[in-house]
Amino acid sequence: MKPRTSPYENAMNVSRALRGGIPGTFLWPAAYSPLLLVLAASVATGLLIVLIFRYTSDQKAIRRAKDQLQAQLLAVRLFQDQLRVVLRAYPRIVVGTLRYVRLTLVSTAVMLVPVILGMVQLDRYLGWTPLVPGRAFLVKVRVAAPEALQSVDLRLPSGLSRTATPVRIPAENEVVWRVTAEREGRYQADVVVDGQRFSKEVIVANGLARISAARWRGHFWRRLLESGEAALPQGAPVEAISITYLPRTLDLAFAEWNWIIVFFLASMAWALLFKKLLRIEI
Amino acid sequence: MRTRAKAGGWTTGRRRLALVLLLLGVVFAALPAHGYAGPGAGFAVLSSFWTLFLAFFYSLYAVLSWPFRQLYRLVRYRNAYKNARFPRVVILGFDGMDPELAERYMREGRLPHLAKLREQGTFRRLRTTSPPISPVAWSTFQTGCNPGKHNIYDFLARDLGSYLPLLSSAQVKGPRRRLRIGRYSVPLGKPRISLLRRARPFWHWLGERGIFCSILRVPVTFPPEKFPGVLLSGMCVPDLKGSQGTFCFHTTRAGSNGRCEGGVRIPFQREDGLLRSYIPGPDDPLREAPGKELRVGFTVRPDAARGHAEIETDSRRFTLRIGEYSEWIPVKFKAPLGFSAHGICRFNLRQLEPEVEVYVTPVNIDPQRPDLPISHPLTYSTYLAKLLGPYSTLGLAEDTWGLNEEVLDDGTFLAQCYGNHADRERMLFDALEKTRRGVCVCVFDTTDRVQHMFWRYLEPEHPAPGRNPKDSGPDVIGDLYQRMDALVGRVQEQLGENSLLLVVSDHGFKSFTRGVNLNSWLRQNGYLAMKSGAELGGEWLQGVDWSRTRAYTLGLNGLYLNLEGRERHGIVKAGAESAALKQELRRKIDGLADPPSGRVAITGVFDRDSIYAGPYAGNAPDLIIGYGEGYRASWSAVTGKVTDQVFENNTRAWSGDHCVDPRLVPGVLFSNQKIAEEKPGIVDVAPTILHLFGLPLPAHMDGRPWKVEPQGPA
Numbered sequence: 001m002k003p004r005t006s007p008y009e010n011a012m013n014v015s016r017a018l019r020g021g022i023p024g025t026f027l028w029p030a031a032y033s034p035l036l037l038v039l040a041a042s043v044a045t046g047l048l049i050v051l052i053f054r055y056t057s058d059q060k061a062i063r064r065a066k067d068q069l070q071a072q073l074l075a076v077r078l079f080q081d082q083l084r085v086v087l088r089a090y091p092r093i094v095v096g097t098l099r100y101v102r103l104t105l106v107s108t109a110v111m112l113v114p115v116i117l118g119m120v121q122l123d124r125y126l127g128w129t130p131l132v133p134g135r136a137f138l139v140k141v142r143v144a145a146p147e148a149l150q151s152v153d154l155r156l157p158s159g160l161s162r163t164a165t166p167v168r169i170p171a172e173n174e175v176v177w178r179v180t181a182e183r184e185g186r187y188q189a190d191v192v193v194d195g196q197r198f199s200k201e202v203i204v205a206n207g208l209a210r211i212s213a214a215r216w217r218g219h220f221w222r223r224l225l226e227s228g229e230a231a232l233p234q235g236a237p238v239e240a241i242s243i244t245y246l247p248r249t250l251d252l253a254f255a256e257w258n259w260i261i262v263f264f265l266a267s268m269a270w271a272l273l274f275k276k277l278l279r280i281e282i
Numbered sequence: 283m284r285t286r287a288k289a290g291g292w293t294t295g296r297r298r299l300a301l302v303l304l305l306l307g308v309v310f311a312a313l314p315a316h317g318y319a320g321p322g323a324g325f326a327v328l329s330s331f332w333t334l335f336l337a338f339f340y341s342l343y344a345v346l347s348w349p350f351r352q353l354y355r356l357v358r359y360r361n362a363y364k365n366a367r368f369p370r371v372v373i374l375g376f377d378g379m380d381p382e383l384a385e386r387y388m389r390e391g392r393l394p395h396l397a398k399l400r401e402q403g404t405f406r407r408l409r410t411t412s413p414p415i416s417p418v419a420w421s422t423f424q425t426g427c428n429p430g431k432h433n434i435y436d437f438l439a440r441d442l443g444s445y446l447p448l449l450s451s452a453q454v455k456g457p458r459r460r461l462r463i464g465r466y467s468v469p470l471g472k473p474r475i476s477l478l479r480r481a482r483p484f485w486h487w488l489g490e491r492g493i494f495c496s497i498l499r500v501p502v503t504f505p506p507e508k509f510p511g512v513l514l515s516g517m518c519v520p521d522l523k524g525s526q527g528t529f530c531f532h533t534t535r536a537g538s539n540g541r542c543e544g545g546v547r548i549p550f551q552r553e554d555g556l557l558r559s560y561i562p563g564p565d566d567p568l569r570e571a572p573g574k575e576l577r578v579g580f581t582v583r584p585d586a587a588r589g590h591a592e593i594e595t596d597s598r599r600f601t602l603r604i605g606e607y608s609e610w611i612p613v614k615f616k617a618p619l620g621f622s623a624h625g626i627c628r629f630n631l632r633q634l635e636p637e638v639e640v641y642v643t644p645v646n647i648d649p650q651r652p653d654l655p656i657s658h659p660l661t662y663s664t665y666l667a668k669l670l671g672p673y674s675t676l677g678l679a680e681d682t683w684g685l686n687e688e689v690l691d692d693g694t695f696l697a698q699c700y701g702n703h704a705d706r707e708r709m710l711f712d713a714l715e716k717t718r719r720g721v722c723v724c725v726f727d728t729t730d731r732v733q734h735m736f737w738r739y740l741e742p743e744h745p746a747p748g749r750n751p752k753d754s755g756p757d758v759i760g761d762l763y764q765r766m767d768a769l770v771g772r773v774q775e776q777l778g779e780n781s782l783l784l785v786v787s788d789h790g791f792k793s794f795t796r797g798v799n800l801n802s803w804l805r806q807n808g809y810l811a812m813k814s815g816a817e818l819g820g821e822w823l824q825g826v827d828w829s830r831t832r833a834y835t836l837g838l839n840g841l842y843l844n845l846e847g848r849e850r851h852g853i854v855k856a857g858a859e860s861a862a863l864k865q866e867l868r869r870k871i872d873g874l875a876d877p878p879s880g881r882v883a884i885t886g887v888f889d890r891d892s893i894y895a896g897p898y899a900g901n902a903p904d905l906i907i908g909y910g911e912g913y914r915a916s917w918s919a920v921t922g923k924v925t926d927q928v929f930e931n932n933t934r935a936w937s938g939d940h941c942v943d944p945r946l947v948p949g950v951l952f953s954n955q956k957i958a959e960e961k962p963g964i965v966d967v968a969p970t971i972l973h974l975f976g977l978p979l980p981a982h983m984d985g986r987p988w989k990v991e992p993q994g995p996a
Contacts, residue, residue, distance in 0.1 A: 071669035074661055076344055078512060079716050081351055082494070086344040279597065 034126055034208055035250050038263050041122055045263075046270025049111055054280045057107040062281045065103055069096040104282070116225075119263070124228050126259040128213055128245035130205035131181055136163055138244040139177045139200070141191050144217075146173055148193050148237045155190040159183055160202065173239075193237045200241040201229060214242035359492030363719055365976025366493075367990065368782040370718065373967070374710075374773065375423075375500065375725035376766055377416055378733050378940060379787035381407045381950045387763045395771035399785070399952040408949040409963035410789040412893050412906050413839035414940050416517060416730065417451055419788035419949070419964055420501035424483035426968030426983035430896030432481040434502060435903060436837035437526075439478075443850045445823050447836060447922070449526070451502045451518040452477055454654075456570075466568040466618060475505040475654065480898055481982070484968035485511055485721060493975055494720035496713035499706065501725065504677065506658035512716075513658045514666065514709070516725055519677040521644040522564050522615070522625040522653070523575075527678050531632075531689045532559040532582075532640045544683020550582070550638060557582040561642055563615035564623050576615035576623065586634040593629055593640070602631040605694060607701070610672035613645060624648040626672050630694060641689055643698070646675045666709055673705040680731035685935045692935075695735060696758065700765075703728040707769060714776050721971060726769075732762045733791045737938025741793055746937040774954065782974065782990065787949035788964060794939035796876060797916025797932050798883050798909065800835045801924045807870065809833045812924065822922035829853060832863060833904075836922055838915050838941040840903025841867065841887075864889055864904060871907070876929050883929070885910040885943045896982075908943030915941065958989040 072089045079085040131137050141152055149168050152175045156162065164178040181187070181204040188199045203209045212228030217239050223231055232238055249256035275282050355362075363369055384405075388397045399405065411419045411429060413436065421427075421434040429435050439450040457471040479502045485495040489510035497503065501517030521527050529545035534557065540547055550557040563576040583592040590603045597612050608629040615623045625645035632639035647656055649667040656675050657663035667673065680699045684690040690698070703726065710724040736758040738746040770785060777783060801823070804810035809832045812818065816825030823834060828844060828851035835841045843860050846852040854860050867887070874884040886908030894902050909915070917934065918925050940947045951962055959966070965985035972979055973987035 067668040067671075071665055074665035074668065075716075078659065078662060078665055080344045081348075081355070082716065082718070083345070083348045084718065085716055086348070 034248065034259065035252060035262070037122075037208070038126065038250065038259050039266055041118070042263050042266035043270050045115060045118065045267040046272075047274050048114060049267070049271045050274045050278060050280045050282065052111040052114075053104075053107045053275075053282050054278065056110050057281075058103060059281045062100070062103050065096060065100040066281070069093060069100060072096060119260070120225050122259070122263070123226075124210045124212065125208050126248055126250075128211045129248045130203045130207070130209045130211060131243070131245065132206070133181050133183050133204060136178050136180050139179050139189060139202075140174055140240075140242045140244070141176075141238060142172065142174045142240045142242075143193065144173070144237050144239050146170055149173065149175060151194055152238075153192045154179075155192060155197075157187050157189070159185055159204075160187055160189065189241075191238055191241055196236065198232055198236060198238050198241065200243065202243055203245075211245055213245050214240055216240050355492050362492035362975070367974045367976075367992070368780055369720075370777070370781040371721045371784070371971060371974060372714065372773065372777060372781060373721070373723040373784045373786060373971075374770065375420070375723065376729045376785060376787045376950070377420075377501075377725060377727050378730035378789060378791055379763075379766065379785075379950050380733070380790035381948060382790065383759065383763060384950055387760060387767075392760065392764050393767040395767045395774065396785070396952055399770070399783075399954055403783075403955050404951065404953040404957040406951045406957070406959070406962050408786055408951040409961060409965075410944050410947060410949050411964065412888055412908070412944045414789040414942065414944040414947045415838055416788055417502050420517070420725070421479050421481075423786070423788065423964050423967050424485075424500060424502075425479075425481035426484060426965055426972075426980075426985040427481045428894055428896060428965065428984045429902060430890075430894030430899035431982060431984070432479050432896075433898035433901055434479050435901070435906075436840055438837040439901065440836050440842065442848060445826070445828070445834070445836075445849070447822060449518070451479055452504050452520075454520070454524060460570065463619075467570045468619065469567055473654070477502075477505055477507065482980075483507075483509075484971050485509060485513075485723070487972055487977055487980065488721060488975060491975070491977055494717060496717045496720070496722045498709050498713055498722075498724040499727070500723055501677070505655050508658055511658075511720075512662045512713075514663060515656045515675075515677075517677040517727065519647065519656055519675055520654070521676050522623055522647055523562065523645065524564060525644070527644040527676050527681060527683065528562075529644050529681050529684045529689065530561060530642045531684075531687075532557075532642070533637055535637045535639070542687050542689075544681070544687060545644075545689065555583065557584065557638055559640075561613060561627065561645060563613070563625065563645060566617050567621050567623075568617055568619065576617055578613045578615055582638060582640055584634050584638050589634065591631050591634060591638070591640075593631075600629075602629060604631050604633060606631060607694075607697060610646075612648060612672075623653050624651050628698075630690070632689075632694075641684065641694075643674075643681060643684075644676055646679075649673060649675050666712070669712065670705060670708045673709070674702045678727075678731075680727065682731055682735055682936060685735055688935075692736070692758075696732070699728050699731055703765075710773070711776065714773070721975075726766070729762060729766060729787070733759055733938045735935050735937070736762075737791065737793055738935070740938075741795075744793065744795055744937055745931040745933050746935060770952075777954075780992070781954075783952075783954040784967070785950065785952035786964065786967060789940040789944075789949050790947035791938050791940050792911050792942055792947055794914045794932050794937055795912045796883065796914075797919065797930045798874070798913055799916045799919040799923070799925055799928055799930070800841060800871070800907065801919055801922070802926065803871070803874070803928045804833050804835070805924055806928065809867070810924065818925050819918070819923050823924070824922075826924065833867060835907075835915070835919060837903070838920060839907050839909075841871075841905040841907055843904045845904075860904070867905060871905075876913070878929075881912070882910045883913040884908065886945070895984075908945070909941065910943065911946055913942065914939045953990070956991040958991065962988055 072093045075089045076086050139154060143149060143152060149170060154177050159182050160179055162177055163180050167176045184204050184206060187202040189202050191198045200215050201212055203211050210228060214227055215229045215232055216223045216227055217232035217236055250259050250262055252262060384396060387393045411422045415436060417434050417437055418429055421432040425432045434450055436450055438447040441448055453476045455474040457469040457473060459470040461468045461470055485497055486509045488495055495511035497513040499514055499516035503513060504515035504519045506513050506515050527544065531545060531547045532550055533547065534550045546562060548559050550559050558581050560577040560579045563578060565572045566574045566576055578596060580593060580595040585591060590601050592601050595611055595613060600608055602608055610626040610628055613625050613627060626648050627645045628643045630641040632641050647654055649663040649672060652663055679702045685695040706726055713722050738744040739758055801810060811827045811830035812825050813827040831844050832854050833841060833843050843854045843863060844852045845854050845856055845860060847856060854863055871884055872887040873882055876883045884907060888906040888908060890899060890902040890904055916930050949964060963985065966988055969979050969983050969985040970987040974990060
């Protein structure tokens, strides 16, 4: 029976194909350093954030709401000996904050979509380190039914080889292979169950590469956020195929950082700068 | 129609629901996955919740520490309000409210709230100071001292070396040290600003005893002094240029550039249907020598067909109709090396045809980020601006020169006055809310400015109206008094039982139809001499031969002897010679008659030695001139010009005045309580307030406390 593909899957596949091609053009900073890529992306994100705020919010109302909030804060400071003033200021601050949040809600919501999608794409490159020749890694396959555990097989292309017998974990419906790569390359490992073949991309490289750590069946949001590959067909006996890539960290200021933290801080800093330069209220 | 609307609404509703669900999905599904909420959400969340966090922290601190602070206050101040006759005293200062006009309008039933105060509480004429000028009288109001102790005798004082005028209330100097870097001279430190008023205001004494005071716009409080309370400075706060208010008037009219009194005229530059001009700002802080001003450019795109123009500054773009004011526009004057000055101003489109004309108010110090201190604490002006929006900070906020120079018309000037007045009212009511116990003082200048500029409407024979059509209605001053009365009514509604309300004015008002130039009189009578060949009419005593001059005038009411050892080129010996000269001048000037009508132009000449006492009496003018009703120092005299005419008609819009004999212009005193004093003076206000809160009176105070008998709420 030919596996069924939903309209969502089709849309995801098209989007994936587009996303696979476009980033390569814009990722030239990564040739120098992943940190440079993070910083370049944070500039674009910072600018995007303030522009979205500029065009989707009532700037005057935001300015007024912020002023009112700050006035109440100053009132607490200026009249701190007067308990009555302080007690009256606090509910006003809460109401003012809620008013401010309401005014920024639409902008925040609009902003989240492109920013999240952009970050998902960046995470393909910055979230994981490619495999290294000679260093073992694991290929994990989770099947839908426990009966399939015994019939699962892994077929590796030239350049990849198993280094141990597979371990079957019935409690997890999972089979794990230890594999080693002989040289750098982009490989397709095939998982065969009951005569059906499901492939999974394996990246062995030195440097930055677009990595998909897992291939899923179903799990729309998880695939949107974590996977870079087409979904496994609906009704397939395999639920997920994953590779144990090592998480990537950035060396900065004598410490190792998750790229998201660096990106978060840098894009906020850029947004603050652009906000000032473009005179945009946030 | 209804069905379609319903269907449309349903579709929109579904779309919205789908959008909300999608967004919620994105947000919630994203959260577990590496905190994908990302910087965007973080940015918004941080902005709001940081504020909330700060607020919470502050409030918690304030609430938790309140008992300890109260305990500290209890120990330190031993219950400051224990001996207070009234827990709260509210003083409304109506600058220049005239008792005769108030009585007239009360008789006509137009001032019901003030009339009620008169009936149930007190109404008296309030003795003013000599001279009866606002900075002098309000300094006496706040210190309880005669000018000999607070050192303010006029708006202007004189430099003893150069005979040039100086601002009497404050001195602003550059920073003490500078660093020269190439062609720049970088200031190291802030400008040095000093208050020249001496003696302590009564709110300092109260604050020291733990009694809270909110002080709004009382004149001669710039720079603000530290005390335990809040204060917003008033009259004498400069504009960003450092002047007492310099408007600018931009026009396409040919040959109209240059200075005019109180402002500058700047021609527009035409460029493809666009008009370009600039707002002049402060001097470049990186130049030691003054003269190179900073500027902010703006453009005007006139649309005569639609009757409006689009104006664009570096911070805003807005459209104005003819006669309309813009909101307060922030302007930033940028100097090299990152130096800048922040101001606010308002634009008014005067006309589009045949010429385009735009008026810009003096650039006020921005209250949200003041470059000079205009409040205490420094953040109080920011607090008010955040709460109420930007407001005028200039001491003389109403641009009387704009109307005098016919750059503004009556209606536009009034709109400016009442715009500022509305801001002041909002500040007052906020201060009343914050000052449930203690003292709240707020001075309103509108009464003074409107009477100065519209007195001509009260007198059909006034020489001014000929040039100024009555386009603002016939009863501007009556309307003004009614507005002030309504304000009193609203304040009374806010006051609880046992509050004392005082409504005071620093002086009254009289007509100003004829100007007197005493320098010209001194020259004609041999007391002042010009250098050989010097032309008459130069400003600030230009061309005066000091080696042959025995007396001169400067400012509104002061006459000075050219005293040896005091003035740089003094020739009159101190002692018998100066005393004799003063006697001689008093004899000749007192009762000086105006030749055409024979009316007495000067009804009193007062020797400073008989009216002032204190450590600063030596800085006072030697003689104080008391002009008669209808007279005042002429426009040429106040700018130090020596002309060949002693008397001249006043044809300017500035048609009423109070710089006359103080006996002619007492102020008003209204109260909601009975005040027994029959002849109260403005000098008594400070000691009365201290007395009402049970404080001992400082020995140096000249005023005496009134006997106030509580009558319950008026």
